[in-house]
Amino acid sequence: MSIAIIDCGGANLRSVQHAFQLKGYEANITTEKTQIGQASHIVIPGVGSAGMVMNALNSLQLTSLIKELQQPVLGICIGMQILYEYSQEQNTKCLGIINGEIKKLPIQQGIKIPQMGWNEVIFDQSALSNLNNHYYFANSYYAEGSLETAAITDYKVTMSSVVIKNNFIGCQFHPEKSSVAGEQFLDYFLGLK
Amino acid sequence: MLCKRIIPCLDVRNGLVVKGVQFKNHEVMGGITELAAKYSQMGADELVFYDISASTEDKTVDKSWVQEISKVINIPFCVAGGIKSLEDARLILNEGADKISINTPALINPMLIKQLSDEFGSQCVVVGMDIKTINSKHLVHAKTGNEATAYSSEREASDWLEEIESLGAGEVVINSMNQDGMRNGYDLELINDLSGRCTIPMIASGGAGCMEDFTQVFRSTNVDGALAASVFHKDVFTVQELKKHLQLNKINVRG
Numbered sequence: 276m277s278i279a280i281i282d283c284g285g286a287n288l289r290s291v292q293h294a295f296q297l298k299g300y301e302a303n304i305t306t307e308k309t310q311i312g313q314a315s316h317i318v319i320p321g322v323g324s325a326g327m328v329m330n331a332l333n334s335l336q337l338t339s340l341i342k343e344l345q346q347p348v349l350g351i352c353i354g355m356q357i358l359y360e361y362s363q364e365q366n367t368k369c370l371g372i373i374n375g376e377i378k379k380l381p382i383q384q385g386i387k388i389p390q391m392g393w394n395e396v397i398f399d400q401s402a403l404s405n406l407n408n409h410y411y412f413a414n415s416y417y418a419e420g421s422l423e424t425a426a427i428t429d430y431k432v433t434m435s436s437v438v439i440k441n442n443f444i445g446c447q448f449h450p451e452k453s454s455v456a457g458e459q460f461l462d463y464f465l466g467l468k
Numbered sequence: 469m470l471c472k473r474i475i476p477c478l479d480v481r482n483g484l485v486v487k488g489v490q491f492k493n494h495e496v497m498g499g500i501t502e503l504a505a506k507y508s509q510m511g512a513d514e515l516v517f518y519d520i521s522a523s524t525e526d527k528t529v530d531k532s533w534v535q536e537i538s539k540v541i542n543i544p545f546c547v548a549g550g551i552k553s554l555e556d557a558r559l560i561l562n563e564g565a566d567k568i569s570i571n572t573p574a575l576i577n578p579m580l581i582k583q584l585s586d587e588f589g590s591q592c593v594v595v596g597m598d599i600k601t602i603n604s605k606h607l608v609h610a611k612t613g614n615e616a617t618a619y620s621s622e623r624e625a626s627d628w629l630e631e632i633e634s635l636g637a638g639e640v641v642i643n644s645m646n647q648d649g650m651r652n653g654y655d656l657e658l659i660n661d662l663s664g665r666c667t668i669p670m671i672a673s674g675g676a677g678c679m680e681d682f683t684q685v686f687r688s689t690n691v692d693g694a695l696a697a698s699v700f701h702k703d704v705f706t707v708q709e710l711k712k713h714l715q716l717n718k719i720n721v722r723g
Contacts, residue, residue: 289535289564290564293538382667387666387667387668387670387692389590389638389668391591391638391639391692392473392513393471393722394469409722411543412470413638414591449544452544452566454542
């Protein structure tokens with residue numbers, strides 16, 4: 276197993292690395308094309324903004340490499356959002372692996388933005404129902420339900436909290452900050468081939 | 469829906485966790501990583517570390533312990549104390565903290581909130597408000613880590629709340645200085661007044677003494693989380709016991 280964490284410039288890369296290290300796996304933070312291409316599992320972490328992450332990936336010339344990856348790829352939070360075609364956050368053109376756009380959470384009575392804290396994630400396939408749990412979220416933007424939705428979360432809007440398209444998985448929550456539930460989710464990801 | 473959060477707060481001074489009463493007479497509670505790991509395993513939803521020596525002595529927090537914490541826990545944590553610039557914040561976030569919290573530097577330079585929010589995202593930026601009620605005015609105070617340096621900013625809490633929201637703060641901690649360490653309940657009137665008009669997540673702080681105080685603050689105000697220190701450090705009850713109590717009272721918490 277060789278895990279590559281793509282350094283898109285955002286803070287908090289270390290938390291993702293530590294989450295793997297806590298489980299006894301080495302994970303390299305990298306921008307190096309060969310290392311990314313040869314990794315068994317690739318993580319696109321995301322703290323910051325969609326514009327910032329896409330700027331980083333564009334200037335590192337990593338976008339076409341990422342789209343062509345065949346091995347399991349996990350996008351976390353913004354890392355999930357940039358799998359879509361477009362994000363309303365800073366009008367950002369994203370990778371376009373998943374059709375559709377990322378929207379700002381609507382301002383509604385009793386809803387705080389950002390969503391910050393532990394919310395319930397419910398998977399739609401019974402094979403994944405063992406992963407149903409509370410996970411930690413920190414987001415102001417979200418993906419609506421679509422064909423790729425694998426799990427949903429209720430925050431007055433129903434958001435896609437996990438999406439799966441071929442070898443690409445995105446999670447809106449932060450598994451690296453979600454205690455035992457997050458560890459189980461990362462185990463699931465590392466179990467994919 | 470989103471769970472209400474239980475947040476143990478660890479005041480850090482010279483590398484140790486301490487706790488005072490009304491911001492003075494600090495006692496040593498234990499080591500930072502040991503307590504962090506203990507609370508994380510017990511089911512705390514998040515942790516806050518306040519370097520109380522940093523703000524009052526005009527220095528930034530020593531960051532070495534931030535990375536140590538991020539190695540032993542996998543729940544979110546926030547670091548506060550003496551963060552005055554983007555560079556201070558970047559170092560702490562790069563060491564593995566999820567959020568930084570600012571109080572005095574925000575009062576001195578409110579635009580710092582906007583700069584931090586633009587750079588790192590609003591979810592990273594917490595503003596702490598230490599509030600003392602004087603002649604029924606809720607006044608925000610600065611340099612509260614030490615009684616000798618604390619002073620009133622002359623800002624009314626509700627005005628300051630509105631200002632920090634518009635500058636891009638992602639969360640606010642309302643700390644009642646009148647109640648701090650007294651263990652006779654959160655300042656429900658103050659918190660209710662402020663939480664009713666708040667559009668960003670709000671955390672109640674100061675005064676928790678028994679499990680019922682948490683039930684009350686979640687029932688009678690619109691806060692998203694409750695922060696406490698001495699009840700946890702002194703093992704008055706554990707985080708697990710508290711969560712069980714809250715679930716029995718139909719408060720939505722993570723089990």
